[in-house]
Amino acid sequence: MAAPLPTPGVGPSPEQEPAGACASCALAPSSARLARLGLAPGRYDHVVALAGNPNTGKSTVFNALTGLRQHVGNWAGKTVARAEGGFSYGGTAYRIVDLPGTYSLLSTSTDEDVARDVLLFGRPDVVVVVVDATRLERNLPLVLQIRQITGRVVVALNLVDEARRHGITVDTRHLTRELGVPVVATAARRNEGLPELLAAIAQVATTDDPPKPLRLIHHDPALERAVADLAAQVEARFPGVPNSRWVALRLLEGDAGIEEAVRSGTLGELATPREAA
Amino acid sequence: MTLDELPRGQRAVVTALDLRGGERRRLMDLGLLPGAAIRADMTSPLGDPTAYEVRGALVVLRRGQARTVHVEAGCSGES
Amino acid sequence: MTDLLDEAARLRRGLSDDVGDRVVESLYTDAARIAGTSVDRDDARARLTVDRALDRVLTHRVWGFVAMGVLFFGVFWFTIAGAAVPSDLLYVLLVENGHAWLRGIFDAVGSPWWLTGLLVDGVYLATAWVVAVMLPPMAIFFPLFTLLEDFGYLPRVAFNLDRLFARSGAHGKQALTMMMGYGCNAAGVTATRIIDSRRERLIAIITNNFSICNGRWPTLILMGTIFVGAVVPPALAGFVAAGSVVAVVIVGIGVTLAVSWSLSRTVLRGESSVYSLELPPYRPPQIWRTLYTSIIDRTLKVLRRALVMAAPAGAVIWLIGNVHLGDASVAAHLVTALSPLGWVIGLNGVILLAYLVAVPANEIIIPTIVMLTLTLGANTLGAAPGVMLELGDDAQIGTVLVTAGGWTLLTAVNLMLFTLLHNPCSTTVLTIWHETRSVRWTTLATLLPLGLGFAVCALTAGVARLLGWA
Structure with missing residues (x-):
């Protein structure tokens, strides 16, 4: 379902990365590390990790991006469920890994350990953090923690349809400035905002100069x-x-x-x- | 006073959490941090636990947990 | 590399000991600040009036429980009533026609009798039976349950019932994993992932078997109908039969709470426990997506595991019925060996053997019992040995059990109790192992209900015999 979405011109142009002819990047550097964490091997150019709090519609985003091209299993040696799938966009193949839904990465549960390990040691090319627009404050601590680890982040501000019903508006431009990474408003249940999300993913995946990890100042x-x-x-x-x-x-x-x-x-x-x- | 004493429908502001480590983090994960506005929304038909509204979310706390959350009632707090 | 860790330890000593809490707090304060400047709310009361109204009803002291009863009764009623027709259809297709057809093919190519027996009468018939009996109810139950889940109703049930579970040291969400267990214990055990605190999750896993799964409902209903219902005047029979099934379910809930209580005060006392529950906003469920994912995710996964287990069980059933040691079949020897134990707990050797063979799936208990009774007892109805019976009506089964098996009301009542209290099926045991990765908890979850079953059945048998009822 996601594959034939219109290419808004942000993705890698065919001259730079001939689709399907990329033998060397079929196994991207992160794939070996991710394989150790339990990711299935396969041909893909970029690895996308999908993070987010529980109940943010993360799996809806996952389903909308991958359609039927997904399979489920467990993380290596863990009892935490793992889903991964693939999609292609702008002639580039993406492997997307659904991380367990967590509130933080502070290692207080197996789920948090798994998510933290993939983000830190797997070094995915893009981390999509799905946040619930109706409960932004509850979702931002995870975004901030992920931003401290990496700058290769896209924030999917999901459930904006629900937020509208509740009379909540989120200033995505302000949020983009605060977080230093793209923020895309989506309503994955209605396939709203997915082309923009894909474009943002492609842009972060191919950039050579991602934002620096966030420095949080502690007032102590x-x-x-x-x-x-x-x-x-x-x-x-x-x-x-x-x-x-x-x-x-x-x-x-x-x-x-x-x-x-x-x-x-x-x-x-x-x-x-x-x-x- | 503590959160378990907050009457249903009343608003308050969280002032402190009487907890350490994992339990404290879990409550903060749920949005209960000092300065947060909170409202006792509804109590389970069996008398416990109680659902509290914290910035649009309904968070359920058992009485023992609510007792560790210090609140100041009356003022509406920043939303 | 450890000097870096030493350095970290040295620096840590220079800081106050709540540094962790302070760091987290500053993170959350930053989050609050950013959210505060990015979010604009029209209305200080963000919860929709629709949600409020729904919550007022669904968590009401009276209506909340009425709604809960109606919704869950509805789910089970739809499951049982809706599954009847497709189940019969599959039965005719796979068990009656499919079996005859396959047998014809085997005969036509001149397959030796033992190969035909093993593969067609054993493996094929057992798997076909399991598909016919299990697939339709699961394909109805799981989507319905998932719809309630998507709608946001299930956390309200946990909220309503939490206090009952809190008293037993468990989590209100256990109510939901129990509900799921009434469909399938393996799915119920997997569903305990929604409980994020370790102790409460283990309790929910170990006690899930006390929720009677749909593989066990037929046994209860059959026993209730042909034995318990038969002791009262025909006008009351249906009512009493249904009542006996409900009574077993209620005993199951009681056992769940009691076992949860004892576990949380004994073996699980030291495990960590942090309670959390959130009531999400109600969302209109997405019917087609739910149908698709619940059939792929839950139904087919459980069915596949059941089939993997049923196929070898079918082979074993056929083999023990047809391989002879001396003058009797292996089954006959096993029944003789198990009979004394069977007598003590008010059952018999055939039932115990059936439970041994049917570890893979509770669905095949009754057909196995009938098959063994027929081949080992007076062979009045003339079935081929080792062939899983194509069962006729209930009365016919009752006649077989009483005349050929020597069953009494005590046998039936104890079988009902044993249906509730015995080891989980092998699919569930496997799932428990997958979820806990612990031999200790898997063993406990397997043996605890079995031990309880022996104890309870021995007690009822003893009392019944003492009072001269049996």
């Missing part, structure tokens, strides 16, 4: 000093880690998953520069 001088101090050491140890401040903060909080990534050196893999996209 001692904490700020400690974060800056530790972030510098993280960067010295793992040069090129794109989100050293976030890693430092998690280490200060004693996040067991991140400590393990430091010990095993998984974190070091993040330091390798992205291979040419």
